[in-house]
Amino acid sequence: MRWRPGWIPRDGRIPPGPDQKFRVKFVGNKPYVLDELREFWELLYLPGDRAKQIEAGQYDHLFRNDGPDGAGNYRFTDVSRESGIDGTDLGQAATWWDCNNDGLPDLYVANDYWGSDKLYQNNGDGSFTDLAKTALPHTPWSSMRVDIADVNNDGLMDLLATDMAGSNHFKQKVGMGDMNSAGWFLEYAEPRQYSRNTLFVNSGTDRFMEAAYLAGIASSDWTWIPRFDDFDNDGRVDLCITNGMTREIRAGEGYLSQHSASVSFPMMPANPTAHLEIRWPDGTMSEHPISGSSNVEIFQAQ
Structure with a gap:
């Protein structure tokens, strides 16, 4: 304009x-x-043939460490514009990693909502080039956080970017956006963005493979923090995910072969009360406040 x-x-x-x-x-x-x-x-x-939604927020900042001055105070200079790292999207996380094994730290920026994630390749001269459109098959729609690890033991670092896809069909459908109003975005965004986790497997070339579905980690609810580590000391990379979705308990489902309708679940001392929401087989819902250390019988209203 x-x-x-x-x-x-x-x-x-x-x-x-x-x-x-x-x-x-x-x-x-x-x-x-x-x-x-x-x-x-x-x-x-x-x-x-492509459209881009332009966010007008405050731009990202990259500060160069200039070392100590004469008084021993460290000084930093804002080099965002000249470096090429000055996006105005809804940034949630930034992770340094050497994505192309050239010995230089590259940068992945996870952005929420319309703005796609960025993959900034370090050019070695203080500048960066965004390779997301050419190097990534697609990115999450609402990236929350990222983590890196060598998930397939090939010596190359891979990256997981998390989204908010529900872990079952019901959660996925009630949590999805308005596809009518967002249809243009799904068709023309570049790179494409999908509402699920993405596991970028480093192929050693200039193009990453996306394998979240194959790895079984495409949908993990409202994922806030992913952490790769060897939690059981077996030499393999494990994954721990924290999320903020409602905890669901399944009981009394099925016809003529249903499992027990009785359920129990722990409640933390700091939260002695809970809010229980029941989805009945006919599609109706009911809400019930409950307190800890109690037995409650709940019947569906007729």
Whole structure:
């Protein structure tokens, strides 16, 4: 978009300044300007077969360590713009890793919502190049956190970026976005973004493979923190995930062969009460507050 030079609004309103940050909405794969703003802005549009949603938040910062000054105080210089690391997406995490084994630290930035994740390759001269479009098959839609490990023991570091995909069909459907309004994004975003975890397996080439489904870790609920480590000391990389989804307990399901309708679950001393939500076979739901150290019988209303 370009500011209309010398343009004075008819009703005396103060127009937005030429350097003001703004959001751009795409309609039908084309940028769209609201009617009330069209007298302030001209629209510059380069046609193509891909669309990009532009976030207008504060940009990411990269600070260069310049070492101590004469007084022994360490100084840092903001080199975000000249380095190429100045995205304005909804950043959630950043992880350094040598993705191409050239001895230089590269950077993966996990972004929530519309803005795709970034894979910044270190050029060795203080600048970085975003390779996400060419090196990654796709990224999560709402990246939360990332971690790295050599998951297949080939000597190359792989990366897991987590999303919020539900671990069963019900959670996936009630938690998914509006596909009608987001259809343009799913079709034209580059790189493509999907609402599930992604495990980028390092192939040793300029293209990563995505293997979350094959590894059985594509859906792990609202995943906040993934951690790779050898937790049982067997020499293999294990994965621990923390998430914020509601804990579900299954009981009394099935016809003529259902398991027990009685369930028990622990409650922490710091939280002596809990909120119980029951989904009955006919699709109805009921809510019940319960307290610890008690037996409760719940019947479906007729």
